[in-house]
Ligand SMILES: Cc1cc2nc3c(=O)[nH]c(=O)nc-3n(C[C@H](O)[C@H](O)[C@H](O)COP(=O)(O)OP(=O)(O)OC[C@H]3O[C@@H](n4cnc5c(N)ncnc54)[C@H](O)[C@@H]3O)c2cc1C
């Protein structure tokens with residue numbers, strides 16, 4: 001079982017069980033985790049699924065593609081550990097992943 | 107993909123009233139197919155969309171993604187279905203009004219003989235016997251950066267679109283973004299502004315290479331500034347900017363002095379003016395009955411993602427079904443004295459004539 005922890009802007013953490021093959025965005029929506037809007041439903045066309053990946057995890061995630069890097073231009077307060085959660089697929093290797101959601105998705 | 111934020115519109119002074127059978131609010135897939143179903147019943151339509159092109163979510167959010175649940179098409183892309191719909195409705199010569207947001211909807215007629223006045227932010231006025239609201243998830247509008255207090259500056263010194271170039275003459279203008287809109291306006295405003303500054307979070311631009319090159323040449327010639335960074339706060343009084351507080355990628359903070367700022371962060375869907383048309387709303391959706399897809403106001407229909415009813419699914423195929431039924435009721439309003447005959451396009455010469463195939 002893969003566990004993912006979502007920390008909201010105020011610091012409140014929610015740990016949920018994720019299904020392998022789903023995305024980190026879908027996992028949040030399915031578990032009613034707030035802080036992710038996903039207006040485009042995962043099409044990498046809205047940047048409202050922006051998360052900050054905890055230090056230590058960023059290098060373990062599959063590299064971001066150019067499309068994701070480009071779409072991050074539409075997010076706010078982008079940091080080196082910024083990712084679009086709809087572009088991260090859950091695998092067993094991600095067990096224990098922690099991400100933080102921004103105060104506002106814009 | 108962001109050369110589309112409705113920022114190319116120019117103010118117009120069209121005061122001539124356009125009289126028509128039907129006005130369709132929204133040119134998404136459902137609004138487009140409404141043209142077809144209305145057209146078969148001799149109802150002519152004008153479509154209005156705030157986007158510069160047809161297709162709504164399909165064209166704007168997922169043009170290249172495959173859709174697998176359009177009946178009869180095992181797979182078709184978002185743009186593919188829009189292109190096909192445009193071809194399918196061609197025989198009915200719909201009139202498109204792009205880059206315009208429908209602002210006002212006023213009832214002029216009676217429930218038995220409805221008549222409506224529809225107005226757009228571009229100053230266009232329509233008089234229509236029926237109104238079909240196919241507004242989907244709402245108007246696509248520029249995203250507002252989550253910078254505290256930005257609302258106060260909007261329209262005074264923060265702009266999401268250029269209505270009149272003159273507004274920027276002699277001003278210090280900061281443009282933020284890395285796509286076509288940001289680059290195009292940087293190049294267009296550079297000659298008339300006192301100074302333009304382009305800020306982007308990385309030194310890599312999505313915009314067309316020739317505009318990126320044009321920008322880099324101006325920077326090299328000392329005629330404008332390029333800053334790599336992000337905005338954090340606005341400074342100024344009474345909605346007039348004096349500077350934008352920024353930080354660079356090493357989190358060093360600095361201010362960019364400016365009189366005007368234009369952020370380009372893509373589009374988002376907002377219900378918009380529909381909320382003020384006096385229609386019943388349920389969680390930002392328009393409740394309709396499932397026989398006619400009419401709202402609580404006779405003559406105003408709601409189809410596609412914008413409506414709600416027991417069992418509603420936000421699918422394109424549901425929207426297609428809805429417009430077929432709405433058109434039947436619309437016919438009663440547009441042609442109160444004509445009796446409607448149910449006909450198939452395969453066998454009715456009458457329908458085939460309208461389609462230009464008989
Ligand atoms: C990523 C993604 C994948 C999808 N996949 C599928 C799928 O596989 N199958 C499926 O059936 N559906 C799918 N959908 C849903 C489908 O796209 C929608 O159901 C469909 O687009 C709804 O069409 P519509 O015409 O009702 O509204 P929209 O497509 O939302 O179009 C509405 C239009 O109205 C305009 N508008 C709104 N208000 C105003 C106003 N006041 N003035 C001017 N213009 C206005 C908007 O700008 C917009 O262009 C998907 C959606 C997304 C985001």
Ligand code: FES
Pocket residue numbers: 025037038039040041042043044045046047048049071084085086087
């Ligand atoms: S859900 Fe829209 S970009 Fe991720």
